[in-house]
Amino acid sequence: MTSSNAPTCDVRDCGSPAAPGAPFALCPGHLALAADWVGQQLGVENVLPSPCVACGARLGIRYPSGWLCAVCEWVYGTSPDEDLPRPRVDVVYYIRFKDRMKIGTTSNLRQRMSQLWHEELLAIEPGGRDRERARHSQFSAQRLESSEWFSLSPELLAHVDTLRRGIDDPWALYARWLSEAIAARA
Structure with missing residues (x-):
């Protein structure tokens, strides 16, 4: 039971109580939908399934299309061309x-x-x-x-x-x- 003064979700016809402390008056379900949408647009930072082959970092950004290393932006799952010599870094x-x-x-x-x-x-x-x-x-x-x-x-x-x-x-x-x-x- 909710208090008559408690804010409700701003989504039309939802009427569920807004999540306390949320930056917008949305219920937990609509906040989760918004978070999923943002993740698809901007990616979600998380631990890579295994270290990046290019730099060894463990942090990555997950997109619907796959992972990128958060440090060097290497596409996770691809490997450097072994036929090419190691680049020169002076x-x-x-x-x-x-x-x-x-x-x-x-x-x-x-x-x-x-x-x-x-x-x-x-x-x-x-x-x-x-x-x-x-x-x-x-x-x-x-x-x-x-x-x-x-x-x-x-x-x-x-x-x-x-x-x-x-x-x-x-x-x-x-x-x-x-x-x-x-x-x-x-």
């Missing part, structure tokens, strides 16, 4: 070993990190040899002889902090750049 990396930091560049971050003795991948930024040379010049006062290794300094650490701002994991950022490169050529 990065400048910052790794730490004890009290020093290496600034280097690579187009295959995972392979390069497996070759270098380091304790931590601190940050990455897009760029190749030109960007690497610019960073070497920028931090030349901290450079150890003529190597790519630098003494830790407040300026260098501040630069790395700037690169890391909003980035919890440099590997996830690299995966996103790689998936974007895969998606761009598909």
Whole structure:
């Protein structure tokens, strides 16, 4: 039994009580119909059935026609063309070993990190040899002889902090750049 002051559903001839707290005076049934309609138009964010093959993300957007990865927008269920070479993604990396930091560049971050003795991948930024040379010049006062290794300094650490701002994991950022490169050529 409803109170005579309780709002009712705005849908013509419904007369059911409106759902309490709903942004519109609609009954639960009509709210569900509206949510289904919005989902068909805009998609529904949810967990993918399995990780995205392009970037490894778990979050997706489900449309009536299928799923898209919410991170890289890869069409779920399709796979990259195995005949194509992996796209080139040039990065400048910052790794730490004890009290020093290496600034280097690579187009295959995972392979390069497996070759270098380091304790931590601190940050990455897009760029190749030109960007690497610019960073070497920028931090030349901290450079150890003529190597790519630098003494830790407040300026260098501040630069790395700037690169890391909003980035919890440099590997996830690299995966996103790689998936974007895969998606761009598909």
